[in-house]
Amino acid sequence: MVGATAYIMWCSAKNRVRRRLRRLREPRYLIGAIFGVAYLFFAVYGRMAPRRPSSSRSASPGARRAQSVVATMTASAPALGGLALLVAAAVSWLMPFGSGLLEFTQAETAFLFPAPIPRRSLLFYRLMRSQWAVFFGALVMSLAYPIATISARTRGLLSVWLLLMTAHVFFTGVTLSRPQLRRRSEHSQLLARVAVAVVFGALAVVLTAVARHLWDQPILNLTDAYKVISGVVATGVPHLVLVPFIAVVRPLFADGWLSFAKALGPAIAVYLITIAWVLRADEAFGTITEKLTDARGSQPSQRRARYQARSVGWDLALTGRAETPFMWKGALQTFRVVDRRVLIRVGIMIVWLTVVVSLFGRARGLAQALGLLATGAAIFATIIGPQVMRVDMRQDLQHLEVLKTWPVRAAAVVRGEMLWPAMVVTMVAWVCGAVGIVLSAATFSGASLSLRIAGGLAALILAPAFVVAQFTIHNTAALMFPAWVPLGMSRPRGVDAMGQRLFMLGATWLMLIFVVAPGAIAGGIVWFAFRRLIGAWILIPAAMVCTTVIALEVLMATEALGPAYERLDLSSVDRGE
């Protein structure tokens, strides 16, 4: 199996490089590659030169303060790192995601599953194949570390590699064990339950201790929180339960080769124990790989979301506007992809977040903390929502062949594709924004009532305009540069693909400024002309003018996109891997 694995790895790497070099003949990949290389140079290569921290005598007071904070943090960093790992381990049990190690391609399924090799060898194969990606990730992380010598970077590289591999294998174990929690086989069920009990038991011990400290001594800022948490996890039972997690991160904080060597032993021991645990779940591996074989046989190679047929209470009428079927389609996609288990887990996380906010907010008041949280969430939804919610042309490009046979105007297709996700993101922003307005007396106590309400309502009026403008830009990009848009849940790889993503991100933000500018100018004129007459309330009509102008721009843009949609032919687009 080792020989076969090495052969596949060598051939894949060789052909991938050849393909990526060949596609540089196309301008879009070349531009992407230039951006990607430039980014790597400035972000990573620029840090290659060893830089020593400036001496205390010559450093500015600010720098000296920063150095002292870093020194304090370094002392308690392993314990805090261990805590972070523990939380990540617990979250991995709750989140419904599978390990990438168990994702076999169609070719792997076709060639390796029928081959006369034990199932454990398949896991070994995937482990080997994932090494390069993990190593590359570790390399980037070690290079990105700001102040370090070459030898410190080398130690960092090895530490991060080991850490990521341990996490990788642990996550595979979680994926294998999750279904075993409810199985009848006593052995596998016991193994899975012990693993869950260990992780959540340790988490309960640490969180109880932290919560007790926070209850006794309310905290005012992040430094307070840091001091309390690092104090709790550095001693007593919480420290004891964190030992295996601390062992994994300790090499990362070694300040020399000797201490690194000392820390490496326990870290490797934890890694080996994790591997042993995963291999003990052999029965589960057999079941899961059989499932994967069945699923892969009937599905394309791209990763796909899972859907569950359930009524969403919306029957599509047989007549009406051309955009409505697209909205309906988007609604079904959204509601059906959401798993009830995900909702429960999200609920648990919200409860947890509320508890944390309550504990942190005791000193200043819960209303202020929740108000800030809601306002932040509204801003986040408005700005990031359109990038995350891709239930539009970006996802439907994979169904373009079907869409193009439909007798629907191109502009209606584009508008219809955007309407549902824009509505969802706007609703989220509105709900969070409304909570923010209600609690604004506590959050923005310095502002007058009229300013808070008028400002809040103006923001709510502007939110859909910003959201729809961003969706228009993303969908325009999907139609104009389809090769740069990831299809479905797949993500193109390579330096050129990374450069393309960076380029697109920058271009999107630039476009947003251009789209919003006319509306902002029109709204600004209204505000300037009447602010002395009606005070803060002028913000509302100004926002309405701005939103109307942006809506008109969006309408014109979707009409103008028609020819691009008609011209679009994905079969002539080289999507790379």
Add this chain to the structure above:
Amino acid sequence: MAISVQQLRRTYGAFTAVDDLSFEVGRGEIVGLIGPNGAGKTTTLRTLAGILKPTAGRVSVDGHDLVTAPIEAKRRLAFMPDEPHLFEYLTVEEHLRLVARLYTVPDFDKRARELIGELELTGKEGALPGELSRGMRQKVVIACGLVRDASVLLFDEPLTGLDPIGIRRMRDTITRRARQGAAILVSSHLLHLVEEVCTRVIIMAKGHKVADGTVKDLATRADLAAAGSNLEEIFLQITGHAPQFTADEQDS
């Protein structure tokens, strides 16, 4: 003519997939489009379906130009591709309802019921594509194409994934639709199906039309006399793949 293709050319970059292709299909006709792999059959069908834009030439459906009046042309078309492209989050019934809405099908419920029964999808109305076998998914695509009164039906390998009963029913459905006045273009490698069902055959090779006529017409062509009246032999002969026999083998 229901389908009219004039000097169609379609290129992908420097590669020409279809060149100078002209043909017509009248109402009630079933025309088989055959050719070796890479002949340009699927490109032709995808261009006719409005998925690809012709590089040159003209395609019209019931007199509506596919480039200048795409909505009217597409309203009359039903394309059934070889690979069933379905929305993973819509059930079988919802796929049919979506198509009915897009194409304005008046008596949808009755038609849907009939089609679901005809294509043996009964009991699967609420199933998502992920829960269906490939053959079943293919049937859903066919149902979506047939739920409306399309005057032009384009089939790309319509029998792929179907069981023997499904194949029989599909064959009957194609002939029945033609009798009802639809113009049908079928691309298939199953030459016995083409020979049995189609009223005319178009043979393509390397992006060009190399033959067009009934099997009987083709058999009487002087250059194909050696092939006899069997479509498979005619196809092999015309595409230059006819078996070469030695003198001894010919004697035997």
